Structures are given as structure tokens and as C-alpha cells.
Amino acid sequence: MSTAIAVHIAAATLSVILGTAVLLTDKGTPRHKWLGRLWVAAMFATTLSSFDIRELNPGHFSWVHGLSLLTFVSLGRAIWAIRQGNVHGHQLAMRGSFIGLVLAGIAAVATPHRLLNIVVTGWIA
Template sequence: MLILHIWASFLGLALGALVLLGRKGTRLHQLLGGMWVSLMAASALSSFWLGGGVLPLVGHFGPIHLLSLWMLVSLTLALIAISKGQIRGHQRWMQGAYFGLVGAFIGTLMPGRWVSTQLGIW
């Protein structure tokens, strides 16, 4: 699960930036956006099998898992919005999802987190 989580998360960081910065409503936007949603769902779902590490809240779940929940809620509401033609709502939820991912990434760089220790940051 760790490898799936890492790959989906890092690819999602890059692809999400491309989708957010690119032209909206095109076939390419829809294709890349669909890929991004799939990566983010895989990242969020796989995180529940990984330990929270720092500040466990319940069992092995930590604060970082709240961002996984945020991601799943944001993705769902963004897809519902676009299916109803609510473009502005879709944009807001997708932006919120992406910034949640950025927040989760920053969280992995905090002291005691696996990524920060592997990168030798702390």
C-alpha cells in the first residue's frame, strides 16, 4: 500500500497542477482530470492502511488521515457539481482537493514522518 500511496500522491501533485493551470472544459482537461481523480482516490484510500505516525488520534489513524477524508469528500462533491453543470462549485471543490493534497504533502515533511526521515530533513 505504501508504494501505491506514494506513486499516486506524487503523480497527483504534478498532474493536478497541470489540470489546474491548463485550459478548462476541453477533452484533455476531462481526460487528465479523470486520471487525477483516480490517483487521488487511490492515494486517499490507500492512506487508511498506513499509520498516522505522529499524534495518533484513534488506533493508527492520525491527523493526516483527516486530509484523506477531506480528499474523498471534495472529489465526490466536485463530481456531483460538474454532473449538475455547476462549474463554479466544481472548480472550488477541485481546488480545495488539490490544496488538501498540498497540505498533506507538507504534513509528510514534518518531524517524525516517514518521508521526512527518508529525505533526511529532520
């Protein structure tokens, strides 16, 4: 496993754990804000590390990297929204980012030939 993939999997796993914790905490509390900041940092690490992974289109970016850009923009939008006092916009962008994270993880596990699929299923098709 390459270093980029290991960093990406570790950051994504941490993002799922922290994102779940953020969703379960009371909104607006110091704990929510602290966990949220950690989650955003983990998400940025997940997003940035994805650009070093180019197995789908060797040597080039693929459509998956477009989703990484979308996540980067969504996180920025969420931060901007809450700083403007737009709680609803913040919630929408954060929930969308978290749902995208979970769906990407499910897709990585369900797609044959991807490392997570091989690790979880043990199948090398």
C-alpha cells in the same frame, strides 16, 4: 518501506503532477477532462491507500485519516457539481482538494520522524 506507504507516495506524487497539469490546461477541453479524470483516479488511490498507513497511532486510525475522508467527500462533491453544471462549485472543490494535497505533502516532509522527512532531510531525530 511498507507497500502501503510506497503506493501512497507514488499515488500522491502522480496526483501532484496530474493536478498541476489539469490546472494549467484550458478548462472544459477534452484534454482537461481526460487529465481531470486521471487526477481523480490518482487522488482516490492516494486517499484509499492512506487507510493502510497507521504509524501516527499504531493499529488505529488517526486524525490524518479524517483529512482523507474529507478529500474523498470533496472529490465526490466536485464530480457531482460538474455533472449538475455547477462549474463554480466544481472549481472550488477541485482547487480545495489540490491545495489539501500540496499542504499534506509539505506537512509530511516537514514533520520529524515521517518517512518523507527522513528521505528529504536525511535526519533521523
